[in-house]
Amino acid sequence: MALALVACSTPYWSSVVDDHYITLTFAHELVERGRIGWPGGGRVEGFTSLGWVLILALLDALHLDVPRAAQAVSLAAGYFTAGLAAWRLDWRGVAGPAALALACWSGLSYWSADGMETTTYALVLALGWALVVDGRRLRIGLGLLLLAVVFRPEANAVLLGALVLRARQRWTLVATTAAWLAYHAWRASYFEGLLPTPFLVKVLSPDGSILHALPAWLADLAIGAIPLSLIARARSLNLRRAALPLLPLAVHAASALSIGGDWMGWSRLLLPGVVASAAGLLAVTPGPQRTASRAWWLPALLGCALAANPNGTHLIGPRPVPTLHPLRTGLGTPLSEDVAFLVRQAPWDATVVLTDVGMPSQIPGLRILDAYGLAWRPAALAAAGMDSSFGDAFLAMVHDPEQRPVFLRSSRFDGVEPSDLPGPLEAKFHEQQRIVYGGGVVRWFRGREGLPDGARIIDRWQDLATRFPSQPFLRWQLAMALADQDRWPQARSVGDELWSRYPDFMTRGAIEASLSFPRASDPAHYDSDRGAALYWDSEARSRPLAQEEWRTASLDLDADDPGEDGAMARIVATCDCGGSAPTEVAVRGPTRLPLPPWPECAPTRARVQVQFTNDQSDGKRDRNLYVNLSSTVPN
Secondary structure, eight states: OHHHHHHHHGGGTTOOOHHHHHHHHHHHHHHHHSSOSOTTSOOOOOSSOHHHHHHHHHHHHTTOOHHHHHHHHHHHHHHHHHHHTTTTOOTTSTHHHHHHHHHHOHHHHHHTSSOSSHHHHHHHHHHHHHHHHHOTTHHHHHHHHHHHHHHOTTHHHHHHHHHHHHOOSHHHHHHHHHHHHHHHHHHHHHTTSSSOHHHHHHTSSTTOOHHHHHHHHHHHHHHHHHHHHHHHHHTTOOHHHHHTTTHHHHHHHHHHHHTTOOTTOTTTTTHHHHHHHHHHHHHSOOOSOOOOOHHHHHHHHHHHHHHHOTTOSOSSSOOOOOOSOHHHHOOOOTTHHHHHHHHHHSOTTEEEEESOOTTGGGSTTEEEEETTSTTOHHHHHHHTTOOTTHHHHHHHHHHOTTTOOSEEEEEEOSSSOOOOOOHHHHTTOEEEEEEEETTEEEEEEEOSOOOOOHHHHHHHHHHHHHHOTTOHHHHHHHHHHHHHTTOHHHHHHHHHHHHHHOTTOSOHHHHHTTEEOTTOSSOOOEETTTEEEEOTTOEEEEOOEEHHHHHHOEEEEEEESOTTTOEEEEEEEEETTEEOOOEEEEESSOEEEEOOOOOTTOOSEEEEEEEEOOOOOOSSOOOEEEEEEESOOOO
């Protein structure tokens, strides 16, 4: 079972969702300033798992690579959670396939590798619930359920159910209830509110739709029921005897439905209930053990196949595709294009308003306001319909030139184009950048002018690359920032270190060809024969060239799937004193061009810059514009 879990979870080690970094921001604030709150703001309970905040704070205090260390903790918890499925099972019957189905369940595999609290909470909840159902170690079980309350709010209902249904001794009931009330009294006092902002945003907000979440919820519930039904049959449990052990499943199913589903998917909200209910079924005294029968082997194996399918947690709707060779390619940076945009464009101490604040909040020198409300309590109260003054206060901030945010972000990840800003904001902000991700579109609007200097940009990338060494994108961007400041020896040194650790990471040849990518997000692929592959509206920029180098250099262009109009390249010479007029070139195949005219202001050095302007990739075809700079005098 351990081998099955490791094998099934390995493909997912290349990604950690942005929500992980929201929790990490609170944890880092605890380590740096000794308080649980949002940087630059008050003490706000903008997370669903205080226990996970404390664990991440411990990992951060030990100066570990927190996302990777959190993945290791999640995998260890997932391993022991899967081990619960083997507890008291007779593997000669249908229970063996049931346990294997649980261990290979794609939800458990995914969250064992993602670095969130899911598997740790599931383990604590399952252990506590099994002891409560067993009854012989009730006090320990209730203690573990109290600990589970610190990890997820759904455990409150499970704990109350355990107290009502199983606590027979008065002092046990009183002591557990007193500890539970004391914890919530401390929460309400410390965070100045009983309801955490995720509850305000996800439960009380009128935007949630139960009907919209119902198909995915039913699919999750059906797959989670497979191992539970097999375990119940293997232990000869009828519905009456199985009712109490299934309480955690009922609680978590109701929770998932009440918030309108979970965008992260992969059975994140339902999984702990399934695991805890499985542990509860295993804790019930069984009836006569049933041996295997041919009639049950077929559904058992079918259950394993469904649960092991990487796309099986949701039978309805697309699911992410696992990335191969995660340890050789490193850990992906969530919202990489947004991070690159803010690092390069936001002045030091700038205020930025956006949703999806996890990874952007790690950037030094920014004040992040969470428009969604998780880390900004006034926005959460407004979302829940409990603060009608928030809109006026926000407009007052926008109209004040000293307080106005530098950037606002509008995004949609449901196939719909983000809307324009409403009228009161449209006059104060202008659109500066449009970013296209695989699953959505982001629009950035600027409200105040200003840019960070090159040294600040390098400092930001250096800080991020030091804190998260497992993310090669950050070190690649550090190399590009060094190259943009003409520090090419250091850029090449950073690049060599990067590729020695992550040999499968793309774009190694770009630095060797003296190209940087000021607008690129994910690193462009580099083909040794064709050059750097540009996509969407990204750009390639040369290092500063002297006039002698300019005369001998040339641009090599090529295109994938150019179509009738060709892949359009906008070419311009740039320098500190201005630049040349842009030239549009339609590329339909391998093309060699001289560099554009030397700028008339006669600088000592100039750059050539190429932008791809008509990428029309639609998922069925992939258009790229290849750029290479050749015949240059070596540095």
